[in-house]
Amino acid sequence: MPELTYREAVRDGLVQAMRADDRVFIMGEDIAEMGGSMGVTQGLLDEFGSERVRNTPISEMAIVGAGIGAAMAGMRPVVEIMYEDFLTLSLEQIVNQAAKHRYMSGGQITVPLTIRTQGGAGWSPGAQHAQQLEAWLVHVPGLKVAYPSTPQDVRGLLWTAIHDDNPVVVFEHRLLYPVKGEVSEELEPIPLGKARVVREGTDVTVIAIGPLVHRALEAAKQAEEEGISVEIVDPRTLQPLDEEALVASVKKTNRAVVAHEAVTRMGFGAEVTAVLQHQAFDYLDAPIERVGAKFTPLAFAPVMEQYVIPHAEDVLAAIKRTVGK
Amino acid sequence: MPELTYREAVRDGLVQAMRADDRVFIMGEDIAEMGGSMGVTQGLLDEFGSERVRNTPISEMAIVGAGIGAAMAGMRPVVEIMYEDFLTLSLEQIVNQAAKHRYMSGGQITVPLTIRTQGGAGWSPGAQHAQQLEAWLVHVPGLKVAYPSTPQDVRGLLWTAIHDDNPVVVFEHRLLYPVKGEVSEELEPIPLGKARVVREGTDVTVIAIGPLVHRALEAAKQAEEEGISVEIVDPRTLQPLDEEALVASVKKTNRAVVAHEAVTRMGFGAEVTAVLQHQAFDYLDAPIERVGAKFTPLAFAPVMEQYVIPHAEDVLAAIKRTVGK
Amino acid sequence: MVLHWSATLTAGAYTPGTLAKVERETTVGEGTLREFLHDMLLIRRFEEKVEERFRAGELPGFLHVAIGQEAVAVGVCRAMEEDDIFASTHRAHGHTLARGSNPRRVMAELYGKVEGVSHGYGGSMHLYDVERGNYGANAVIGGGLPAVTGAGLAFKMRNEPRVAVAFFGDGATNIGTFHESLNLAQLWRTKTVFVCENNHWAESTPGCQHSPVWDDMSKRALAFNMRSTKVDGQDVEAVYAAAREALEYARSGEGPVFLDVLTYRMHGHYIGDPQVYRSKEDREAAAYHDPIPRLRERLGLSDEEFEAFDEEAHRVVDDALEFAKSGTDPKPEDALKNVYA
């Protein structure tokens, strides 16, 4: 199987979708000549031209909103919000418009819009360039939300998002872009709403998303050395959520840790915890542990930043708490 | 003790704060001559004049942001966002600015800003005028969040919010405005972060916020007739959260229901559930039940709207599930 | 009755630097003007009926009527071609009727019925009728503007002879969304027409209290070098002429157009609004600028002729009401449908 970086996988997903269907086009700040602030869209301007690779002004509201309008008018736009912190500037359009047109129209309108964004800490970008805000969007009926953690997943989920008839927000993580992984020869679409068992185990289930999947893998290896067998499940899609897969795993292991980089309080882990304790109440041998960022904005100084965000050892510590070690 | 409506109590809180301190002033759409779209600020223009009661253009971002700037420059502004659905237009300022200035400046800046907003379903306002979005703000370090359910609480919490040196978002509920309740003769400031036991009971704890406090009270009465003793706790402040009080109650009753009007998925109840299952794991005799709106935007037609939002009977049904009836 | 119109109100188009009068070459024939009157009266009687039924407690939610602004809706919507689309606001009944949606289905929507244009999911502030080019009324101020920009972009990219039109009020010119949308539309020369209905009020806030350029909204378009046209919104002929010109310009792909339409809100912001903030003089001035008597005069209609029009309007509205009232309530659990495609 070939290897791609996460960045290349996103790009490949976009390129293939644009080649296959000329309704697909991309818009965003600095995505054309520069190829995006993360280099994801490099080369696309050359291949597809400036009509389909559109550099926008700094207008997050209009970027998303123009995507909505083009989608309603029959296109399949993919818009990029450079940092997810700037979702705060476009939520009106995402939440009140994209998510609700179909409903408010009683089914007349379709909004096949994909919103790509990225974020994440660990490189000292400061408090306004590193938030993880996926939880907000999970609270919004009418949206679908994906947060792929590997090249194979991001390519397959992005493809599916683009072809879905609903607005889908795809979260990428800054630190994942250079990470390499195997991908199938042919692009394999991955259905929204299907979790992936990343690693099998018997003592405790770690439900992790984005970069925490990788940190959980590290933690699992260390746990193994201490005789704890860890299963890791990556929901991949946060909405719709594959509750069945998560619950099944926890019913098997009887213990759970939920891990993400976002602030723990009111983070996605809260929802997963609430679902698990409800559906697997009788199976749980220990409280479900949550791993996430501490309750503070992100500090600039690396020592403080690293203190705030969750690492493999935080996942490990949580694993150990569940098994009473 | 005198009685006030919730609306009058908010007004009284504002008036008293403005009388006591001329750094306090209010800004918002249609709050002057018209007295606000909910009539909350009626009469304030007459008493305080147009310098301190400022009608704004429709500019949710600038309303909040101007409040931030005035606060940094030593005022104590209270800004109104007419419907919380329009928080989606000002989140950049609330989340990236108000919540983070103090932190990013390493403690140099103070933002004593109060943001009042309201929302809520039950009167067919349609999908864009009825969302309950308090959960989003609980996810943001640097903000405080209150959601008072009674006249006494709203007056006292608003007072405290205005005098707090941090940005505080106060959620009011449209259907609570006409609700009457006893208030103390003198305004009693209520500390942020202190829950209130609304009703004592022994079989199950209902943790409810906003209008659900009232619906829970109804449910509790009906439950009582069926021999179930319900304790109701209203956190009042969602951030900081009085975890101690909630946990203490659940340790006593061994069962919990969490209820709000927001969509259940990723709602505030998820966070409360995650906290409770962690801190009271060994005390829980049943899964924690969540009560909230079904996962859909709000429909206009009353029959559909009523189907979506949670009622007293939904709370009752959840109570019964916890006690196995 | 002699009506006085301020000099600034004659239809005229200007792009930065120039100021050119629109020639009334597109002036319509009397037959068409009679159709306009028909539509305007339909809207007027529809809105009056809605007020009445709302006050009677029959209608859920809250509603905003377009009484006084009929000429804008009719002038613009009649100027649109079959494939053109539009987005409206919280004050959407007029635009929707003017574009030819079935009054029965519009009324049914206000009653939350399955037969409604949005099948009861939308309500007054969320009228949709895709078959009639209505891509949605929006209850968030400015909320529909980016989408109309994006739709105009799609038409441009696909080289289609279609235009996307946005209606919005004076108050909406203050929201950032407005600014971003116009900028993007002009930059990309999308096939979009922005119709600013300056009715002098944003809820209780008069223009002078919400915008430094409330008396000349075209200045907002100048900030983007966007072509703009000023038009007297109480003169349906003028609106029609300006709208046709704007639509043709946009359709050609040259770029978007801003229509700066002066009009009047004759009633309260929402039904039931006591308008404590509004002087008697202002209300009288608004009434004075009623577009319907003006068109009647232009057509030189006798009382009998006008009555015939009016009766027809009443008849259609009564029929719509009856239809709506006997409509079907959705099933409660239908609330869970249409969340996703």
Next chain:
Amino acid sequence: MVLHWSATLTAGAYTPGTLAKVERETTVGEGTLREFLHDMLLIRRFEEKVEERFRAGELPGFLHVAIGQEAVAVGVCRAMEEDDIFASTHRAHGHTLARGSNPRRVMAELYGKVEGVSHGYGGSMHLYDVERGNYGANAVIGGGLPAVTGAGLAFKMRNEPRVAVAFFGDGATNIGTFHESLNLAQLWRTKTVFVCENNHWAESTPGCQHSPVWDDMSKRALAFNMRSTKVDGQDVEAVYAAAREALEYARSGEGPVFLDVLTYRMHGHYIGDPQVYRSKEDREAAAYHDPIPRLRERLGLSDEEFEAFDEEAHRVVDDALEFAKSGTDPKPEDALKNVYA
């Protein structure tokens, strides 16, 4: 060296309809100009050092330098009074130094040290120094504009002779926040000055690709009837004169002012930006408009005189670097402080 400046670049102020030349009555003496040169060189050498240390891998995060834009920072900040305040952007080092923050503490912040102006919590994009009137550099485009409006409102309400100044780039004129802030400021005549540093680029996007009025940003101010002044941002004297005038106008309470400053970004958007999107000609043009040689020529400095200035700048920067490098790392758990007051 003879420099050619386009006619549009002479300092001039216009309000809608009129176009009046700013008289250079405020022209400063040579002593002051020498101070300006001192400050500009300090910024230049500081930024160069930062580039060097970043490339050496010493500095965390990402940084944006103001090389080429020194005259704007110095002209405006020197025109401010002691109690005036300002908000900056992601490109904040220049403004902060020009306003007199201690270079040691600015450098220390870039190294994430306790001694930094934001005590290591902020970083390059979040420099704060309340004592020097710096109410925060903002990494969200347009993010600081509403606050500066609000602070200007507070000064106005309290009748204080203070002004709040916002710096922002050409790219920022496209975000809704910009529009809402200017509208509110003009409506309420807040004591605010908006300084638009049009350096021709927003990251990789040239002005012509992001704004239909990129070559005349003053049009944005016209949309609010806001007083605006065009100024050549490479001429520190002109910037100073225009800024003084703007500040006095705002200070008087008459209303806000928009400064439309034309300047050049001589380096990449961020340090390390390969600028693949940028032509050699464009880079050369930017270099050609370097404000430092221009001021040097204006002052008629000999090589030795200039060298003396430059050495001083290097000395201060080296000292700052040493200070920063030997600064104190915060304790990890200090991350939990300062979340709330």
